[in-house]
Amino acid sequence: MHYNWSWHVFLAPSPDGEGTYLYLLLLGLVVTLITAMAAWIVAFAMGCVIGTARTLPLRSVRYTAGCYVEIFRNIPLLVQMFIWYFVVPELVPQQFGVWLKSMPEASFVTAVVALGFYTSSSVAVQVAAGINARPRGQTMASMALGLTLSQTYRYVVLPMALRTIIPSLANDLTSTIKNTSVALTIGLLELTARAKAMQEFSFHVFEAYSAAAVGYVLINLIVVNMMRGLERKVAVPGFMGGPDHMSPQ
């Protein structure tokens, strides 16, 4: 088999007339980033709420939060995307469903919702683990100081827990970015979809996928380093990763 390597192909205009292949790939990269960020906001917010609920001294709340986590993490992301995209608009009241289906950015919104809820189950597990890993004395001390349960969570428990779980959250954030690629199945033109389109138009398989891979690796490096910086900045002295226990990199 003969394969013509050509890095110039990126500067060639794509047949859909939107611009060069490089431009389309960059467009895909931007869509990947925006989708991932929006999904991350959903995931982080829901994850904090559900993770906190899993540690509350109320059995029914803990149980409900547990069900939420198990449902969202035991169904493949692809299937969840299909359900949000194809099934949910049919199950809601008809007018709302029609409006949902006619939204101009339907695949973007669906991707954000599906990916956000999917990732939130993992964030919730980390948050609950972070809360449970704190020394028990902390909660007791703040209760003894007269703080209510919600004040204890707001001023003591969550600030401590969130700071210690930054490394696991960084992991969730990078998987969110990678997982945006699943949204190409519902028509989102993110980086992988753009690379696939470029491969189909130009037949330059390896250039297209290498470029996409380079894009993902770069984003990954940036995110990992940013989260490491954040981790150092907010590290709690005397706790894991804090200045007293700085582990050698």
Add this chain to the structure above:
Amino acid sequence: MSGGFDFGEITRSLSYLFATGMLFTLKITALATIGGLLLGLVLAMMRGGQSTPVRVLVTGFVNFMRSIPLILTIFAFYFLVPSLLTWVTGSGEPIRIDAFWTSVIAFVVFEAAYYCEIIRAGIRSIGRGQLLASQALGMTGRQTMLHVVLPQALRVMIPVLFTQTILLFQDVSLVYVLSITDFVGAASKIAERDSRLIEMYLFVAVVYFAISFGLSVMAGQLRHKLALEV
């Protein structure tokens, strides 16, 4: 879409869904687990080995695989594998290989990077004192690994490897992008033929949930059991 639910279509197509679709999904999961574990073990050994260039190369490969999406890997391997095979065998004609095997190879390579990290973490959880003690007893590196490190590291690793395999089982659904008839592919073909998207996708979700949840309960029990014995 025609009104009302009709789950009758599901009972009529059960054999296609499971005997064709789910069997395919399970076959890929099983082959990718075995291949991924073997390759992952080799990578972990190379990463902890003596030779610096090998270590750097393997570390680079593992980090690379872990930073790109699985779908990109699946697409790339779909084209990469036939070209590589043609190149390796030096045959004049392009070698044809079906989507099943290209996906198995893509999953093996992709999962190996993850398994490698789990195995390495397990090995690192064994204290240095034990390595020094086995050296003092005159054991070779291979003996230390086989008789001291791995038996203990396995206890730490097995629950994590099990959880990773449940994730793999879910991730196999992504071969849908190659229009293969895995479980999701089979369901979506029937869903589109009969305009029964709601029932089919809900059914798929319930089946995946039942299997994954059952397995993760087992993984939890396994973790509990292994942790008690240490």
